[in-house]
Amino acid sequence: MKKSLSILLTLLVLLSMVLAACGATEEPAAEPTQPPAEPTAVPATAEPTEVPPTTAPTEPPAPVASLKIWADDTRTPILNALAEDFLTQYNVELVVEDLGRVQDIRTPMITAAPAGEGPDIFIGVHDWLGAMIESGLVTPIDLGAKADEFVPLSLEAFTYTDGQLYGVPYATENLGFFYNTDLVSEPPATWDEVLEIGRDLQVAGTVQYAIAIAGDPGYNSLPMQTAFGGYVFGQDENGAWNPSDIGLNSEGMIEAVTWMKGAVDEGLMPDTTDYETGHQLFETGQIPFLMAGPWALDRIRASGVPYAVTVFPDDGAPFLGVQGFMINAFSENVLLAQTFLTEYVATEEFMQQIYETGLRPSAFKSVLAETADPDLAGMGEAGANAVPMPNIPEMGSVWSAWNNGITLALTGEQTPEESMNDAAQQVSDLILGALAGMVNLPGSYQDQAGCGNQWDPACKATAMEQGDDGLYRLTVQLTAGDYEYKVALDGSWAVNYGSDGALDGPNYTLSLASDSEVTFVYDPESHLVTTETG
Amino acid sequence: MATVTLQNARKVGRPSPVLPRLFRLAIVVAMDSLVVWFLLKLAALGYYPFAAAIGIIALFVNVVLLRKETYPIRWMVVGLALMALFVIYPIIFTVWVAFTNYGEGHLITKEQAIDQLSKQTYLPPEGKAYAWTAFKSPEGEYALWLIGEGGNGYLARPGEPLAQPQPGELGVGELDASGIPQEIEGYERLNAFLAAADSNLTQVMFGEEGNTIQVRSPREAAELLPLYVYDRQQDAMIDQQTGLVYINLRGTFTTSSGQSLRPGFMESIGLDNFENFFISPALRGPLVQLVTWNFAFAILSLLLNFSLGLAIAVLFNDPDFPLKKLIRSLLIIPYTVPALITILIWRGMLNPELGVIDRALEGLFGWAPPWFTNAWWAKVAILLVNLWLSYPYFMLICSGALQSIPDELAEAATVDGASSWQRFWRITLPLLLVAVGPLLIASFIFNFNNFNLIYLFNAGGPPMANTPTPAGHTDILISYVYNLAFSGSRGVDYGFASAITIVIFFIVASITLFQFRYTRMWEEVSENV
CATH class of the missing domain: 2.60.40.10 (Immunoglobulins)
Known part of the structure; x- marks a missing residue:
């Protein structure tokens, strides 16, 4: 008897708790609607026509709204510093959350956004667009006339196959052509010259190789491939990527890989394409040339090797990666986020500040024009003819086949024709999926x-x-x-x-x-x- | 017996335990209210399966704590609840995902996709677009000042026809340089941010019914119409502009001529993921080669690691071994360094251009094995690194097990004239296997799925030639399918990955069952002894 009584009691208490809990969940829903009503009375300082309040505002008014931003560890401090200014200027609060490196933002975005826990705005790289747009996670942005103030390639990168812009770019990154200024006085104009200079230095016993591919060979030797006419995906007449035109076994690509294989056979290039190896060799003066991105600038500077950055021989084009701000399609403040990006982010002051610590060329024309850092200026020149990394989801099928194809040719397992034909076939099979041949x-x-x-x-x-x-x-x-x-x-x-x-x-x-x-x-x-x- | 007396003693010793019971009740109530609050939150966010799982666990905990019969397992209840939450729930979730197309391109639910598509609008050919400025009355009503193509200004209020007032009319004040009134009577002019701060602004319909104007973007308001309407009967989205019917085809709205709508959504696709893995020649790829290496890797690793560990343990079992403690401590070091670091260090040491080992070998013999570019040497390197990583483990468990084998057995065998070799093979090893057999199975399973080692050391390289899908010579099943599931045309495909995981589970489970038969055999050996 006592037992059942206690259970009954528990249930009663529980029920009351449930009711209390219900009441509690009711409250927060009512909260957000209230604040916006109040501050409308507060004149915004941004409008010059408005008269500032005559009564001294002793305490700051509650913000009318807030925007949550997911940023990386480099951009977070800048955004946090700007948040104060933004709050006083527009009475809108910026909540900036640091998610680590830029590439660490992608996965949380994919899992959190559909669950309604994502930010309003997030930082990302343009080649995420395919996955994000096909999954309905990002929403388009209309820059209007301000589009003219951005580097055209960076906007092209953030434009999807439907012709709409899905991000506001702030920085670009691409490989640059590094050369050791002690060993080489004039940067070479052709890839054959690169090998010639390397050959002479090798004979003299100064260096071990002419050049090394530092990292996955697909991406990291693209300037060699494009110099011979190689490409990854073709583009249609509107500039949209065409995933059925796979260029891995194009004539130019095979020619390029054959040339690379020749350099390996002659002992002018190692057949391993390891990031660490390539960098160590360059930083210790064992190779006079290196293809590296802005992410490696810090370590190359720290190594003390005398170097300069310039354009690639033979007009070789690297891939362009563009970092920018995107808007979560599940945000409840899409209009505010769009306004923030078009009115506040797409301005020279903002772009200047975000450029200063990023160690990347700016995507904003006027900031890029005033780039004082010679390395970044060189990097920008090397990327002037860059190809934006394809932002279609099919690019995910390319990487490993592409890398494997080049590696198999360089190590001599297969001829360049065989390996690149296989690679193209693998990509096409992966894109078609399990039902290929049906x-x-x-x-x-x-x-x-x-x-x-x-x-x-x-x-x-x-x-x-x-x-x-x-x-x-x-x-x-x-x-x-x-x-x-x-x-x-x-x-x-x-x-x-x-x-x-x-x-x-x-x-x-x-x-x-x-x-x-x-x-x-x-x-x-x-x-x-x-x-x-x- | 002991427990019975203990219970009796407690019954006698303690008076009726009212206070503890009340205390317990208080804890249960506190916990339950927390759970209920959490459940309501979850339900509000739409996580029904998760809410149900939590609810069942909570119910179970309640029963355990309140029922007298189940009271003894209260000490395990936390562990059981956590196991259910972190082990059983993910397993159920994985199985469920394996039957869906969940992955990039199909991340959101159907409701979310329909909701998103229903919000899309289009501008009909005769529709007009304007630049807008928002005004708001103290009552919270909005008015828009619109500027059309010719630079004409219009005043738009909800429910009223569009007006084209001059300054002074309808309370409109002087226009500023860009043609926007500085004030409108009864309204406050909002800057772009204040206007955008109200997330409801885009939902407000300005102007007369049938000809309404909506804010579309920070710079544009237009006479928009909804683009897609969902038709429940056909399970299709109907394009209002062209009349095209987009039918739900495995989580993508698609027309009969192949046009499809973004975004796609999560949808059950039955056994497709499993079928795709088994049927499609393109996906199966070099599976035979991979599975062979996978077994070879797991078995060789086990044999090598166990033999070396055992050999060292036997050596140190000799009480007269000099500097035993010091050397043994040094030998354990590889086990104490995180595997992640060890693997990367080995990767560096074996580097053909800069690695210590390769430099040394080249200096001594003029040749070093191509650890990363030759298929066989890459396999040797993987086995070597794994040996370094795991021999201390076997050394430790074998030393322990050796202590438990009575010396008398060995002495008796010596008296009977057995050589030390025979003693080891006939007595020590069988007895040892009884103790470490289950651990060997665990180690085999661990190595069978040793993704970390393969992925960190060389990501499955060097690549295999002539394969339908990209694969490497040292790829094991799990690293191969990882690449496969995460590099398909749609990007990350969780559904497919889950399906393969389940297949691998059955492979490993059957091996384990098979091996358990053998361990039972070993047990019989020990009984005979």
């Missing part, structure tokens, strides 16, 4: 053939099977009626053929007077489908 017949009949949907190019129930004669066949039982269908390859709509056998052509039509068994036959040569009704 021939499907999406259409309005599919729900009768065991698919959950109509017009599904990835439905396994309607995948066609190849016979010994090379033709693909599919037999289905259909009820009387009119149907439409098309041929789609690789389980996606990317490559599809219509009734004229042409890409993206019109639908096939099929009329059945009675319930019947239909066999579709697809000829991969002509891309045409014939039907047999039985």
Whole structure:
């Protein structure tokens, strides 16, 4: 008896707690609506036409709103310093949270934003856009006339395939061409000259190699690849990336890798492409040339090696990475965040301050023009013809295949042709995914053939099977009626053929007077489908 | 027996424990109210599965603490609750994710995606766009001053037709240089930030019904119309501008001709992830080679590490070994340094250009093994580093186990004329295996999935030639699928990764079961002794 009484008591107490808890959750919801009403009376100082309050504001008014920003450890102190100024000027509070390095912001953003716990604004790199936009995590920004004040390439980098701008850039980073000023008086104009200078110094016993690739060979030797005409993804006429045009096995790319292999065979370049190795060799004067980014400036300076940064030989182009501010699509203050970025961030004073500690060339024209640091100026020149890193999600399929292709060629496991052809094939297979090679017949009949949907190019129930004669066949039982269908390859709509056998052509039509068994036959040569009704 | 008497003693010794019980009740109530508050929060944010998991755990804790029969396990209840939360819940979550397309491109829920798409607007061909300035009355009502294409100023209020007042009309004050009234009677002019600070501003419809104007961006307000409307019947988004129907196709709204809407959303896709792993030749890739190396790596690591550890332990088991304590302490050092650091140091020491080992070998023999570029030497290097990392562990457990083997057995064998070799193989080793057998299995499983070592040392390199997907010669299953799941066309694919994890779990589980059979055999050996 005593036991059940105590349980009853517990339940009662619990119930009261539940009610109390309910009441408590009610309160915070009511809170935020109140403050905005008040401060409207406070004239904003930004408007010159407004008269400042005559009564001395002894205590600061409560901020009308606040913006949460996720920043990296370099940018956080600057933003924090500006937050005070921003609060007094506009009565809007900036809450800046330090998430460590820039690349550490990506994962928390992906997990927290959909859960409603993300910031309003976050710092990121432009090549995240693919994943972020396809997942609905960022929202476009309209810079209006202010767009003219930014370096065009940096805006291009933050523009997605839909033509919209998704970030306000503040800094760019790309590889620069470093040379040892003690060993080399004039920077070479061609890659062959690089090897010549290296050869002479090697014969004289001064250096070990001419140059080394410091890091993953794809990214870190891109200026060599582009000098020969190599590329990663092609672009369509509007400048949007085209993931079906893979350039890893393009003529220029194979030529470049062949040239690199030649340098390795001659002993002018090590076949390992390790970051540490390349840097150690340059910093100890064992190689006269190095391709390195602004992130390595600190260590190269500390090593005391005499150096200068300049443009790449043969107009070689590095990848351009652009850092910028993006807006969380789940933010409740999208309009305020957009206003903050266009009115406060996209100004010379802000860009100047953020440039000063970042050790990266600015993405703002007027700040970039006044770059005093010769290294950053050189870095900026080397990046003038840079290619913005493709911001489409398909780029994720490229990195390891690309690196492996070059490594296999440099170590002599495969010829450059073989290795780069393999790499291109791997990328294309990864992009197509698991269903590469599937021939499907999406259409309005599919729900009768065991698919959950109509017009599904990835439905396994309607995948066609190849016979010994090379033709693909599919037999289905259909009820009387009119149907439409098309041929789609690789389980996606990317490559599809219509009734004229042409890409993206019109639908096939099929009329059945009675319930019947239909066999579709697809000829991969002509891309045409014939039907047999039985 | 002992426990029974103890309980009796307590019953007799203590009077009815009212105070402790009240205390316990207070704790339960405090905990429950905390849990309930937490649950409400979670439910409000939409984390229903997590809320349910917490709720079940809380219920369980309550039962344990309040029921007399279950009272004895109260000491374990915290541990059990934590296990449920941090082990069982993630397992359930992983299994669930394996049947969805969760990953980049499909991160948000369907509701969120529909909500986001429904908010998208478009400007109809005859629609007009304006630059805007917001004014607000003390009552919180908004008015917009709009400037159209020709530079004409308009006054827009919610529910009223657009007006084009001159200064002085409708309470409009003098215009400033950019054509915006400095004041409007009854309203306060807001600067861009004050206006934007109200997140509801974009929802306000200005102007007459049927011809409303909405704020779209900091610089533009326009006669916008919603672009997409969700049709529950068809489970599709309908484009209001073109009439296109976007059907939900595995978490992406897609038309019958292949156009699709961003963003995609999380959706159950049945067994697709598993099928893709097993069916697709492109994804299976060099699986046979990888699995072979994976087993070879785990077995060789185990044999090498255990043999070296055991050898050292046997050496030090001799009481007359000189400087025993000092040397043993030194030998344990590799175990005390974090593996992360050790691996990176080894990576540096084996570096072909700068590494100490390679420099030394080259100086002595004029040749050093290409640790990072040759497939076989890379495998040797991995095994070497793993040996360095794990032999102290086996040394420690073998020394302990050796102590527990009675000396008499060895003495008896000596009397019977067994050589020291025979003594080791026939007596010491079988007895030792009884003690360390389970640890060997644990070590095998650990090495089978030793992602850290592979990934930090050379990330699976050097690359394999002629493979359908990128793979390296030292890649083990877990590092290979890590790359596979995180470098697909959509970027990170958690659904696919979860599916592969489950497959690997079954591989490891079956090995373990198989090995447990063997340990039982060892137990029989010990019984016979």
